[in-house]
Amino acid sequence: MSRTKARAALLQELEAAMRRSSAQGVLYGQTVANVAGIANSDLECMDILYLEGRVTAGRLAEVTGLTTGAITGVVDRLEKAGLVRRERDEKDRRKVYISVVPETAMKIGQLYVPMQQAMEKVFSAYSDEELRLLLRFATEGYKGVLAATEALKGLLDTPPEKRPDLKLKKLRR
Amino acid sequence: MSRTKARAALLQELEAAMRRSSAQGVLYGQTVANVAGIANSDLECMDILYLEGRVTAGRLAEVTGLTTGAITGVVDRLEKAGLVRRERDEKDRRKVYISVVPETAMKIGQLYVPMQQAMEKVFSAYSDEELRLLLRFATEGYKGVLAATEALKGLLDTPPEKRPDLKLKKLRR
DNA sequence: CTAAATCTCTTAGTGACTAAGATATATATC
DNA sequence: GATATATATCTTAGTCACTAAGAGATTTAG
Numbered sequence: 054m055s056r057t058k059a060r061a062a063l064l065q066e067l068e069a070a071m072r073r074s075s076a077q078g079v080l081y082g083q084t085v086a087n088v089a090g091i092a093n094s095d096l097e098c099m100d101i102l103y104l105e106g107r108v109t110a111g112r113l114a115e116v117t118g119l120t121t122g123a124i125t126g127v128v129d130r131l132e133k134a135g136l137v138r139r140e141r142d143e144k145d146r147r148k149v150y151i152s153v154v155p156e157t158a159m160k161i162g163q164l165y166v167p168m169q170q171a172m173e174k175v176f177s178a179y180s181d182e183e184l185r186l187l188l189r190f191a192t193e194g195y196k197g198v199l200a201a202t203e204a205l206k207g208l209l210d211t212p213p214e215k216r217p218d219l220k221l222k223k224l225r226r
Numbered sequence: 227m228s229r230t231k232a233r234a235a236l237l238q239e240l241e242a243a244m245r246r247s248s249a250q251g252v253l254y255g256q257t258v259a260n261v262a263g264i265a266n267s268d269l270e271c272m273d274i275l276y277l278e279g280r281v282t283a284g285r286l287a288e289v290t291g292l293t294t295g296a297i298t299g300v301v302d303r304l305e306k307a308g309l310v311r312r313e314r315d316e317k318d319r320r321k322v323y324i325s326v327v328p329e330t331a332m333k334i335g336q337l338y339v340p341m342q343q344a345m346e347k348v349f350s351a352y353s354d355e356e357l358r359l360l361l362r363f364a365t366e367g368y369k370g371v372l373a374a375t376e377a378l379k380g381l382l383d384t385p386p387e388k389r390p391d392l393k394l395k396k397l398r399r
Numbered sequence: 400c401t402a403a404a405t406c407t408c409t410t411a412g413t414g415a416c417t418a419a420g421a422t423a424t425a426t427a428t429c
Numbered sequence: 430g431a432t433a434t435a436t437a438t439c440t441t442a443g444t445c446a447c448t449a450a451g452a453g454a455t456t457t458a459g
Binding site: 059060063067068069070071072073074075076077078079081082083084085087091097099101104116123140146164167168169170171172173174175176178179180181183184185186187188190191192193194195197198199200201202204205206208225 | 227232233237240241242243244245246247249250251252254255256257258261270273274277290291314318319328331337338340341342343344345346347348349350351354356357358359360361363364365367368370371372373374375377379380381
């Protein structure tokens with residue numbers, strides 16, 4: 054087997070492995086939402102709030118791909134559960150900032166403990182240098198996926214009949 | 227800063243980076259489902275079928291965490307779209323095997339091309355040895371997440387009042 | 400042969416979503 | 430400063446995928 058062929062096989066295995074683990078990651082998230090008793094998108098928004106800090110309702114819609122109307126519902130539910138707070142922007146009173154209530158949100162955070170422990174255990178087998186490689190990959194991978202998402206969204210804006218031969222019409226509900 | 231503290235910081239960064247990229251992965255999947263015009267769970271099932279091959283309806287329910295009733299709906303929609311076929315098991319006629327229709331499912335596969343291209347580009351910057359490290363990590367990470375999911379599911383089966391101090395009752399709808 | 404178990408499907412009801420438009424506030428133009 | 434347009438969120442009506450419960454079909458155990 055040639056050297057390049059070995060690499061191709063490696064890449065394919067890698068793709069499958071990543072697909073599998075990311076699928077399992079999705080299932081973990083679903084389980085968290087289930088245990089917490091909140092909807093999946095609600096948890097997704099909590100995650101965004103955790104990563105981005107205080108964000109506007111519109112920004113949540115933008116990032117999640119939900120309509121602003123749906124976000125109103127998400128925030129209503131999260132607010133009722135005491136997980137977030139609505140705060141009107143004093144400078145631009147149309148805007149509503151959503152921020153987490155740390156004391157309550159902590160309880161959600163605890164549901165990630167099994168995951169963190171599992172990952173710590175995995176990480177413990179790697180040297181600092183190896184971890185830096187993984188970090189580099191995660192960072193670059195994120196950018197790649199982000200770009201790919203934008204590319205794919207581009208297809209949505211292209212009128213269906215002009216899309217490059219996917220012929221998806223028959224698949225639509 | 228001590229050596230262990232540096233590592234702790236590295237681990238934290240790594241966790242954030244992985245969280246971000248996996249969240250973006252979820253969004254990519256949502257976009258695929260959107261462009262294809264199928265529901266999110268329908269796509270998830272297509273993914274499972276791709277990874278596991280021909281599986282029973284019950285197995286789909288098990289892996290996705292949906293009820294068997296919901297799976298009936300998923301398979302109905304996928305079958306109507308021509309993406310899968312139902313096949314009764316001749317040996318045990320209660321079972322229904324679901325298998326993809328390759329010619330049609332290919333069209334869904336094409337929606338992953340932007341992602342594959344992005345990842346190829348990322349991978350191209352790594353040596354074979356580095357890729358092997360990534361593969362090892364993806365494989366171990368999968369096992370870790372799988373175990374963590376099971377651990378978390380365990381909480382669901384524990385009666386709420388016996389759960390280790392999460393006090394989630396107030397969060398339930 | 401009967402009872403229990405297993406696997407999928409059906410039904411009724413619920414909840415989260417979209418599309419469209421209402422409301423409130425901000426910015427631009429005259 | 431008044432009017433028109435733009436922006437940000439919320440409301441409403443309708444839709445679709447989900448769950449819970451149980452029915453139907455088949456297999457396995459006694």
